Amino acid sequence: MSSKFPFVRLELPAWFEPVMEKVWLKMNDDSTGHDFLHAVRVMELAADIAAELGADQEIAMAAGLLHDYYRKEEKQTGRLHYGPEAVDELRNEFGALLVPYLNEDRVEHVLQAISRHEEYPFAGSEERAPLSVDEQLLQDADRIDAIGAIGIGRTFMFGGAHGLPLADDEEWSGGVFDPGQKPQGSVYRHFYEKLLNLSDGMHTSPGQRLAAERHQFLVHFVKQLEYELKLDSR
Structure with missing residues (x-):
């Protein structure tokens, strides 16, 4: 556990704490569900998944901590600042902190993982290159935090921050999730467009295991939400 960040349970290498502090200063007041604790x-x-698979934990830690660093600018400007859009900015802003300890090649692995973390198999049919282990780890970890009780709480934070209603006025018949599109629709729609689809796309065996339990909780919640909104009678 870090003495400077007591809510972090991992043992952080000393060189990583300045990175953590920089991220905290930027993200601690986010209200969209993409905050520092996310x-x-x-x-x-x-890092847990990497340890179980024998993968590079430091790459996994750095990618996980930095993957949503520009979400605040995204909301402020309406431009996308995550994924591919963030790579050059992250390299400029964090290169001096990371390269002396990870080396340039491993930093590029971190940035490449971040550049692909918003690719979803249910969001269109575009052909993409196979994911590396580092890319799989980040996708799985990010999506696990989007389901279960935490995922539900974050979904309502996200909807409120972007002015989305709880549910649509008219029946929704389904649609394709587009991570590059400005948030629209409703919180309820977001469960079907994205969250209920995430567990099927886990890449690693630890990710699949961790997602399965949270997915069941999510399904139960959505059924109860539909019952209370009387959506089940449509």
Whole structure:
């Protein structure tokens, strides 16, 4: 456990704490569900999965902590600042902190994982290159934090921050989730467009195991939400 960040359960190398502090200063007041504690949870999930698979934990930690660093600018400007859009900015902003300890090649693995973390198999049919282990780890960790009780709470934070209603006025018949599109629809729609599809796309065996339990909780919640909104009678 870090003495400077007591809510972090992982043992952090000393060189990593300045990175953590920089991320905290930027993300601690986020209200969209992509806040500093989300970054910490994804960092720890990615490190846990990496340890179980024998993968590079430091790459997993760095990618998890930095993957949503520009979400605040995204909301402020309406432009996308995650994934591929963030790579050059992250390299400029964190290169001096990371390269002396990870080396340039491993930092590029971190940035490449971040560049692909918003690719979803249910979001269109575009052909993409196979994912590396580092990319799989980040995707799994980020998506685990989007389901279960935490995922539900984050979904309502996200909807409120973007002015989305709880549910649509008219019946929704389904649609394709587009991570590059400005948030629209409703919180209820977001469960079907994205969250209920995430567990089927886990890449690693630890990710699949961790997602399965949270997915069942999510299914139960959505059924109860539909009952209370009387959506089940449509």
